[in-house]
Amino acid sequence: MRIRVRLALIVGLLSLLVVPLGYRAVLAAEEKTPADLTRELEEMPVLTGEEWQTLQPDTKVAFIWGVGHVVTIEENVVQRHPELKRPDFTAKLAEGLRGVPMSTIIQAVDAYYRNNPDDLDMPVLRVVWRQLVKPKLKTGIADRPLATSQQ
Numbered sequence: 001m002r003i004r005v006r007l008a009l010i011v012g013l014l015s016l017l018v019v020p021l022g023y024r025a026v027l028a029a030e031e032k033t034p035a036d037l038t039r040e041l042e043e044m045p046v047l048t049g050e051e052w053q054t055l056q057p058d059t060k061v062a063f064i065w066g067v068g069h070v071v072t073i074e075e076n077v078v079q080r081h082p083e084l085k086r087p088d089f090t091a092k093l094a095e096g097l098r099g100v101p102m103s104t105i106i107q108a109v110d111a112y113y114r115n116n117p118d119d120l121d122m123p124v125l126r127v128v129w130r131q132l133v134k135p136k137l138k139t140g141i142a143d144r145p146l147a148t149s150q151q
Contacts, residue, residue: 049113049120049127057106064102067125071097087143096133108132 045051047063055063074090085091097105105128112127113120119127140146 047124049122049124052109052124053113053120060106060109061102063124064105067093067128068097068102087139087141089141092137092141093129093133096136097128100132105132 052060071090071094075094078085078091108131109124109127112131116122134140134146137146
């Protein structure tokens with residue numbers, strides 16, 4: 001039952017993110033062909049700094065909260081099915097963000113884009129990885145050594 005409640009929360013929270021992005025897509029629809037719109041609707045949009053800067057604070061919280069719930073669900077599944085445990089992206093995200101408040105994550109992402117305006121095309125999760133997660137890890141995804149360059 002707890003998983004159903006969490007899934008409902010994830011869907012609800014992600015809808016807070018999707019609605020503003022969908023609204024922006026509708027506004028831009030006049031400039032695009034039907035084929036372009038169909039292709040966009042079939043793909044999961046990647047949230048970048050361009051969109052992040054336009055989001056309201058509550059929507060930023062909803063996005064980070066949704067990511068956190070996905071990580072939590074993955075951890076719960078692994079607890080029930082230990083054979084699924086592996087050092088994948090989700091596990092490393094959980095390791096690197098453990099104990100970090102959502103407000104700290106949001107402030108770090110805001111600061112990164114503010115200080116790096118040339119990186120506005122960079123996905124938000126890559127910023128979270130580089131700024132918050134990677135510095136706390138001993139090994140990377142699949143327990144590979146962390147490269148000195150940014151992943």
